[in-house]
Amino acid sequence: MEKRILIDLNDKANWLYESTSPPTPAGHIVEENRVILMPEGEHRLFAFTDAVMHYAPDMGAFEHEHHHGFETFFVDSGSMEFYSLGQYCELKKGDIIHIQPYITHGMVFHEDTRYRGIFQDWSVIDNFAETYELKRRCPEDAAKMAEKGVNMGEMDMFILERANCEKVEPEQISAVRNPSRPLKQFKFDGVTLKMMVGRWETNGVREIWRAEMEKGFHAEWLDFPTNPELFYVTEGNVKFKVYDEEFTAYPDCLVKIPKLAPHSIVAESNAAMYDLAGLTCWYDFLHDYDALHTNSPERAKDAEVIKALKAKTGCFIKSFGK
Ligand SMILES: [Fe+2]
Secondary structure: OOOOOEEEOOOHHHOOEEEEOOOOOOOOOOEEEEEEEOOEOOOOEOOEEEEEEOOOOOOOOOOEEOOOOEEEEEEEEOEEEEEEOOEEEEEEOOOEEEEOOOOOEEEEEOOOEEEEEEEEOOHHHOOHHHHHHHHHHOHHHHHHHHHHOOOOOOOOOEEOOOOOOEEOOHHHOOOEEOOOOOOEEEEEOOEEEEEEEOHHHOOOOOOEEEEEEOOOOEEEEOOOOOOOEEEEEEEOOEEEEEOOEEEEEOOOEEEEEOOOOOEEEEEOOOEEEEEOOOOOOHHHHHHHHHHHHHHOHHHHOOHHHHHHHHHHHOOOEEEEEO
16 A cells, blocks of 8 residues: 555654754753654644654753644653643553643653654644755754754744642543543444544644444445545554555554545454544534434434535545444
């Protein structure tokens, strides 16, 4: 399968740009960052980075905030302290952080920790290709540029004074999410759908859901879907058919489906994956779909009612089930 549709995050061939953070005063590198996808469209969706963070004994916690953009991080290994709004907690594999503008945040890594981020309306990444290229081709000029503090217009970062933070449980920090406590959950035949980020938390642009599928669950999208899709598989194997080609996505894979591409999925084992594009108003669709089946079964059987609901919520699913 063409590599920009099935994207194995562990395959170096899929890393567009690699960079490291400047060393700390004691010479420790905290971050090794890989840009996997650059932003697209009006809200700079799809930007995706994969990072390995390291322990640096001389790097304390500091909180900062951004005034624009939304970041959603998936902790994939290791452990960290996450600071937000004067509190902090311990995070580990499986935890998710959703940071909105003006939500103060900071991280301290205890050990090598892998975490992945998907961004929206985040301009910091806009000049990444050009700055990377300058550094690669003319490192002295790039160093000169950094020395002069050339403003590319991307530094939307406001650092707060260090404060004494209170340690709390992860569920007490509003930015922290975990699949064990979704914002909302719907169960259907062969699938449990969990809302991890609500549309009200992304300025109305999208929502992020996790699908926990039983082996044999399948879904097929309508012909000519006018939304692109981005899926992130974290557990199990999912067979995709995109255009006329079949392939299996496995943990640590993104699947990026262009708009208009015919596509369908079958869970080859019990599996979990995130819908990261989230342009469909899933909450509204699932709320009404569930309510119709529970309270108005006659209307739920009416193809015109379901067609109107799909049109209203931007849902391009043709059929799903086990
Ligand atoms: Fe930040």
